[in-house]
Amino acid sequence: MDSKKVNTVKVHKIENLKLEAGGMRPDLPTFRADEVSKHDTNGSFWVTYKHGVYDITKFLPSHPGGEQILNAGGLSVEPFWNVYGNHKTEEVFELLETFRIGNLHDDDVVDHSDEELWAKEPARDARLLVRTRRPFNAETPPQHQIAHFDTPNELFFVRQHMPVPELEASSHKLRISIEQGGRSTSRDFSLEDLDKFPQSQLSAALMCAGNRRSEMNKEVKPAKGVGWSGGAVSNALWSGVYLRDVLLHCGVDVDDVEGKHVIFQGSDVDATGANFSTSIPLAQALAADARVLLATRMNGRALPPDHGRPLRAVVPGAPAVRSVKWLEAVTVSERESPSHWHQKDYRSFNASVDWASADFAGAPPVYGMPVTSAVCEPQNGARAPVRGGRVLVRGYAYSGGGAKVVRVDVSPDGGRTWLAARPTHAAGDSPGRHYAWTLWACEVPVQPGQDEMEVWVKATDSNMNTQPERFAHIWNIRGILGNAYHKVTFKLQH
The missing domain is CATH 3.10.120.10 (Cytochrome b5-like heme/steroid binding domain)
Incomplete structure (x- = not known):
């Protein structure tokens, strides 16, 4: 040779x-x-x-x-x-x-097998669209998003950062700590203790801040994170007690919220033994109309393991990461959560910032979600039946911070004309406290001989915020808050 x-x-x-x-x-x-x-x-x-x-x-x-x-x-x-x-x-x-x-x-060379680490993961529904298995991250299939206003527990999207901890409701404790002037006082509450507070229900959608990241990646350039399509959002009826009631019971001053935060800590731990943690401003939890929930039930049943059994926070209108699962501690503090997930993630950057220039300390944390919408049916690349010269298009719309979706517009011709969709399911919450999603439908006219259609959809909320047309203007290194027009192309079946 x-x-x-x-x-x-x-x-x-x-x-x-x-x-x-x-x-x-x-x-x-x-x-x-x-x-x-x-x-x-x-x-x-x-x-x-x-x-x-x-x-x-x-x-x-x-x-x-x-x-x-x-x-x-x-x-x-x-x-x-x-x-x-x-x-x-x-x-x-x-x-x-x-x-x-x-x-x-x-x-x-050491065998670092991870089998034992993941050996006790809960069973999952085979219909979920799995994006990563370890940790487990999976979407609600689009046809099931529009089939139910309250997403069945087994089909609710799953976002995990670490393995799911095993906890017993009978022995679980929630520690409430109040830091003040360098001192800290704490009280422990069992789930039975929490049951003594007024019970409440809350219809709320939770959405991962990275929902629709895959579209942003495709239209602009790859960003870091799970490659979500539009299924990292689901709606449920949550039951429990309001955090506000518990904090007031513990002596937190409703008039002393400036510069203070509520730190949520879960029982899930990372490879260094650090617990998952993040925080929200104290004002967000103590406002007179605050609806931050300490939830034990989901759609009338005990929380499933994937969704925080036996206790989780539900911070409506915020990115789902703030709704900490397997909640074991709540701390009122003059500092934000010191955890990696709060200090180095879920923060807002402009489209020109890269990882080398990103200033996480100077970037604001994301505590609310923008208005968004998506077509769930017909799906991209599918065949859609034409009946009476029209094709039925259905989907969801959602806005954060308690804003209500007031309009969903659908365009079959690249934005030259827009049709008003009709809401098919929506919660009747009062203004400023609308935390559920809206399901909608629109009958779109089909032109004679037309065999394919591209549909655009955008939503407008009660603050009159409307989705931007393109991802290029809102791209960011973490690929979060991706709410540009949703666009699908499908074949027409006459």
């Missing part, structure tokens, strides 16, 4: 090995674990994955997860990726291999 062919084969083999993240690379040196462990500072930061050793020092400032990566300095990233399963994609593996500097010695 001539030298040219030998070189070609060698390069081909190495390239194939590159495609298998963490595989052995015979062209690179081998390091022992003690040598790797010395590189755990911002000046020299190495990590391992299976047999791979990587120098990611230059990547640290632009890491989408912020300072979380620092916990893996000089160690394997695999235990962290077992929890943050969204890393296990071809794109991330390819990026990781660009930082490859060597191999980890066989004797130092």
